[in-house]
Amino acid sequence: MKHKVLFLLTFVFLSCFSVQAQRGVRIGYIDTEYILENVPEYQEATTQLENKAQKWKTEIDGRLSELDQKRTALSNEKALLTKELIDEREEDLYYEEKEILDYQQKRFGPNGDLFIQKKQLMQPIQDQIFAAVQDVAAGKKYDFIFDKSADVVMLYSNKAYDLSDQILRTITRSSKRRQVSSKAERKAAEEEELVPEINYELEERERALEEKKTERESAIEKRRQEILANREAKKKAAEERRQQILDERAKAREDKLQSRDENTNDDGKSATEKSSIQTTKDSTTVETPKTREQLIEENRQKKLADREKRKKELEERKKKILEERQKAIEERQKAKDSLNNN
Structure with missing residues (x-):
């Protein structure tokens, strides 16, 4: 391509040299990158594009992070879910990831919103540069004006033939003359957004996914409540069974002690003691109640007497x-x- 351009330029030079040999050929060049860096509209357009790109990137990162959280939650809840529910949720996560990737391609792809809006925002500035070049070339009768930033290889360029500052001044004067209209156009370009394409099928699927999500959450909560209720019922039954066993043991212990005390009272007393107790009961109308220590000591003495008797x-x-x-x-x-x- 470069060789073709050089051949074309050489042919043009040679054809024009004979016609304009009397006055000479006027040649100039511009540096488009230098001009764009000094045009305020270019800086504004670049800032707008960067802000939009950052906003889209933040949105995509947020959705990917939310997707990772959903995957983690599914991994933690697999013990409570059936195989059908697990497969269904994994399918939903797959389609959600696919939608995020499609959205990323829509924003940053080769024919995405970033490329389209960059073209929309940069086209007016490029038109201004082209119009300014035409005015300078016509006013000062330049035969050729090259772009130093283009594909043409310039091994050497004299600064005296650099028309970049003149183009900048021309753009500035034109901008002042059309300040009101240009301001309105810039504002319109800044606020311009692509008309969103309504995808009814996608909306229907999102609504169905939301309904399925609500049903799944309800089923999970219901199953969790059932598990908790069964756990509480088992715990309560075990506690009641334990208390029943303790009560039965306590009652058996009391019955055993009572039976032992009755046997001791019947076997541990001699005939003389019984007669003495009966005489005492008959002669005494009011008996003083014994204390707990006296009863324990009396019971101990009875047991000792019974033990001595059995030993004898x-x-x-x-x-x-x-x-x-x-x-x-x-x-x-x-x-x-x-x-x-x-």
């Missing part, structure tokens, strides 16, 4: 058994001696 009975029985054994031994010895004598 065991000793007597042991003695009797020994005597019977000794007697049997003597009888066997007598029988053996009698046999020997015979």
Whole structure:
């Protein structure tokens, strides 16, 4: 492409050299990048584009972060969900991610909003530069004006032929003459937004997804309440069973103690004691109630007496058994001696 441009320029130079040999060929050049950097409209347009791009990027990052949170929540709730619910929510997350990526492509793609709005905002500025170049070339009778920032390779350029400042001044004067209209156009360009495309199918799907999400949340909450209710019922039943067992044990212990006390009262008293107690009861009309310590001591004495009695009975029985054994031994010895004598 560059070789074709150089060949075309060479041909134009040669064809025009013979025609304008009398007055010479006037050539100039401009630096479009330098001009754009010094045009206020270009700075405003760049700021607008950067702000919009940052706003879209923040929106996309927020939606991706929300998607990650949903995935984390699904991973934590899998124990409470059925396989159908898990598959359904994973499908919803897949479509939501696809929508985010489509939106990102719509904003930053090759034919996205950023490219379109950049073209819309930059076109008026480029038109001003082109009009200013035409005015300078016509007014000062330039034969050729090149763009230093274009594809044409300029190995050397004399600063005296640089028309960039003249183009800037021309743009500034034109801007002052059309200040009101230009201001209105810039404001309109700043406020201009692409008309959103209404996708009824997408809206219907989003509404269906929202309804499914509400149903899932309701089902999850219902299942959680059922689990909590079953857990509380089991806990209550276990507590009641434990209390029943404790009550039964306490009642059995009391019955056992009462039975033991009755047996001790019946077996631990001798006839003399019973007669003495009966005589005391008969002779005394008013009996002084005993204290708890006295009752405990009395019960202890009764148990000791009963223990001594059983011990004495065991000793007597042991003695009797020994005597019977000794007697049997003597009888066997007598029988053996009698046999020997015979």
